[in-house]
Amino acid sequence: MTRSVYVTGIGRGDGRQVVELGVMELLTRQVDRVGVFRPLMHDGPDRLFDLLRSRYRLSQDPSTVYGMGYAEAAALQAEQGRDALTARLVDRFHEVAREYEAVLILGSDFAETNLPAELGINARLANECGASVLPVIGGIDQTAESVVAEVRNAYLAYTNLGCDVIAVVANRVGTAEAAEAGRRLARRPEVPVYVIPEEPALSAPTVAQIVEALGADVLxxxxxxLSRDALDFVFGGAMLPAFLPAxxxxxxxxxxxxxADLIIGSLAAHSAGAPPIAGVLLTLDERPGPDILALAARLAPGTPVIAVAAGSFPTAAELFALDGKLGAGTPRKAETALGLFETHVDTAELTQRLSVARSERVTPxxxxxxxxxxxxSGRRRIVLPEGAEERILRAAEVLLRRGVCDLILLGDEDAVRKKAADLGISLDQAGVTVVDPQTSPLRERFAEQYAKLRAHKGVSYELAYDVVADVSYFGTLMVQEGLADGMVSGAVHSTAATIRPAFEIIKTAPGAAIVSSVFFMCLADKVLVYGDCAVNPDPDAEQLADIAIQAAATAAQFGVQPRIAMLSYSTGTSGSGADVDKVRKATELVRERRPDLAxxxxxxxxAAVEPSVAATKMPDSAVAGQATVLVFPDLNTGNNTYKAVQRSAGAVAVGPVLQGLRKPVNDLSRGALVQDIVNTVAITAIQAQGETPARQQGEGDTQ
Structure with a gap:
């Protein structure tokens, strides 16, 4: 039976989209096919559904998402009564429910709907759809006492109408009031209540939204x-020395x-990161000349300069009336919203109350x-040596907004901050530190340590002092010394530049003969582990056995039950030759060393992955036809196979993930996308959760 969740409210201004996005995130973690149903809709684009469709790759036909428009609903209710309205909407819901394992129902928004007793309509629909209800109340500009009363009223309103209320969310609550309201509501045992504080970045419009609302020209x-959030408005009238401090x-x-003085001054301040601004809006239909615009473009590449015909006063009135909206065009807001939801909602508890059985399929x-x-779940500190690289900074923004881990960015601090400012990314927030290896006090300490480690190779302190200024060596030493829990590099550096310092400094883990790698190959309905596709060109039987054992451990760490297939061009005893004999010997070694492994x-x-082939070639095998860990005989075979599967079968390849080191260091492809970097950092943080956490460092410790 389809499990449905009805997210609704009791009035306007509750910022419910944050909760709707968060619930969709929880549902898509559990099941593959999630549908969306909005019983009542306004005219115009549905920004939230557009966001859900793009972010969660929904294949649902948009025409099936909606019940009917508000005007049609009001007319139908007036002519035929609420029963007729409810029946029509429930019929539309069931058309969606038949096709999906779970359905997220988006309740009405109480905004100019012309529907009397709108709360009752939402309650009736939830009951008729068999959906659990998650009411959201808005707490903006309310006292803690008022928030508590609103939560109580919402709970009673829906339960008295027969609804199955699984939790209540108080959203957009002032920071001080949120703490007090949370303490009071924690004492109410009926259902869990989650208090989400107001986040200015979510209510702030983006520059693109301002352009759309004001009909501005983008110069x-x-x-x-244009995707930057306008967190504040500063109106320029004073001379530059008095204006800049504002x-x-x-x-x-x-x-x-x-x-022109304020335009250039503002952009110069942005370029210096003091402070980074969202952009510049020009009024009175005045446009700077081409020389000024050319200078502006060089000072702050990418920073918006937009223009309107109106004067400053009417423009200000329109600006202050704008509110930020989540949508497909605001992916950064979506990350902020999810980070906020996951920080203030007990997602494990809410998932359990949603009662959605986890699918046996595992999609990418x-x-x-x-x-x-x-x-x-166990926040760690990861160092990223390529701190000024655009993809790294964009990935860092996602990781910080989602609260995935703390980050240390390496590089010239001015260059890193300038690049971040150009991208509209703030590094002045908790969880991120910028360290310059050239000027850091740690350089001397690391030089001494590296000279001792490499003394047998004739490395002096003077030479070590130069070596450790390299970001890859510096980052590796941070991991070795416990100042970071793991490192991810390779977006612009070669694999050798990432791995060599790890070989020299961190070295192999006890029991590991070599360092190897795996890729997580996310197919349409399962995850396979491929090894070794990135490090060892032609492993011998001993090394191949070590790769298999390491790959099995990595698979198990990430929830994949290891069933190991030692791949070759022949199956069982059907072939012979040096290459086949190597694989046969490696298989025997794995059985000797780890008899518990399949x-x-x-x-x-x-034969390894297809049951029908396995039934013919290896009918008595416990692995054939259902292998999850596939170990290739050499790098040529493994690397080409993973790329062929990635490109031809549309698989998502996550990796390479290095294994066999004492502490986690992972390499990126130089063509890595932002999401690839996010995934690799998350994997590194999970690997580090098995290690001793890095000490909580003060700013002086990592400078």
Whole structure:
């Protein structure tokens, strides 16, 4: 039976989209096919559904999402009564429910709907759809006492109408009031109550939304710049020396278009990171000349400069009336919203109350969700040596907004901060530190340590002092010395530049003969582990056995039950030759060393993964046809196979994940996308959860 969750409210302004997004995140962690149903809709685009469809790769036909428009619903209720309205909407719901394992129902928004007793309509629909109800109340500008009363009223309103209320959320509560309201509500035993504080970045419009609302012309700026949140508005009228101190982080500067001094001054301050601004809005239909615009573009590449015809006063009135909206065009807001939801909602408890049975299928999205969830559960500190690289900074923003881990970015601090400012990313927040290896006090300590480690190779302190200034060596030493829990590099550095310092400094774990790698290959309905596809060119039988044992341990750590197939071009005893003999010997070694592991080989790929082939070629094997860990005989075979499966079968390849080191260090492909980096950092944090956490360092410890 389809499990449905009805997210609703009791009035306007509750910021319910944060909760709806968070609930969708929880549902998609559990099941593959989640549908969306909005019983009543306004005219115009549905930004939230567009966001859900793009973020969660929903294949649902948009025409099936909606019941009917508010005007049609009001007319139907007036002419035929509420029963007729309810019956029509419930019929539409069942058309969706038949196709999906779970359905997220988006309740009405109480905004100019012309529907009397709207709360009662939501309650009736939830009951008729067999859905559990998650009411959301808005707490903006309310006292803690008022928030508690609203929560109580919402709970009683829906339970008195026969609804199965699984929890209540108080959203957009002031920071001080949230703490007090949370303490009071924790004493109420009926259902869990979660208090989510107001987050200015969510209610702030993006520059793109301002452009749309004001009909502004974009003179300068790229898509990344237009996606910045306008957290404040600073109106320019004073001379530059008096104006600059008024700038605030993330502000939109509003000034007449003929004030070239304020335009250039604001952008120069942004370029210096003091402070980074959202952009510049020019009024009075005045446009700077081409020379000024060219200078502006060089000072702060990508930073928006937009223009409107109206004066500053009417423009200000429109700006202050704007509110930020979640949508497909605001992915950064979505990360902020999910981070806020996951921080203030007990997601494990709410998932249990949703009562959605976890699917046996494991899709790529479900695997990625699991990585983020597990990394967040035991927050670690990861060092990223390529701190000024754009993809690294964008991944860092996602990781910080989601609360996945703490980060140390390495590089020239001015260069890192300038690049971050150009991208509209704030590094002035908890959880991130920027360290320059060239000037850090740790350089001398690390030089002494490295000279001792490499003394047998003739490395002097003077040479070590130069070596440890390299970001890869510096980051590796941070991991070795317990100042970070793990390291991820390789977006711009070679694999050798990432791995060599780890070989020299961290070295192999006890019991590991070599360092190897695996890829998590996320297919449509399962996750396979491929090894070794990135490190060892031609392992011998001993090394191949070590790779298999390490890969089994890595698979188990990430929830994949290890059934090991030692791959070859022949199956069982059907072939012979040096290559087959190597795999056969490696299989025997794995059985000797780890008799508890399910392993078979030599075996061909099709016999390893396809039950019908296995039934013919290896009918008595406990692995054939259901292998989850596939060990390739050499790097040429493994690397080509993983890329062929990735490109031809549309698999998501997560990795390479290094294994066999005493502490986690992972390499990135130089073509890695932002999501690849996020996944790899999450994997590294999970690996580090098995290690001793890095000491809580003060700022002086990592500088």
């Amino acid at each position: 300068l700026g790229d898509d990344a710049g 700038l605030t982080p993330g502000c939109l500067v509003v000034t007449p278009g003929d004030r 999205m479900m695997f990625e969700h699991t990585l983020i969830e597990r990394a967040r 392993v078979d080989g030599p075996i061909q790929y099709d």
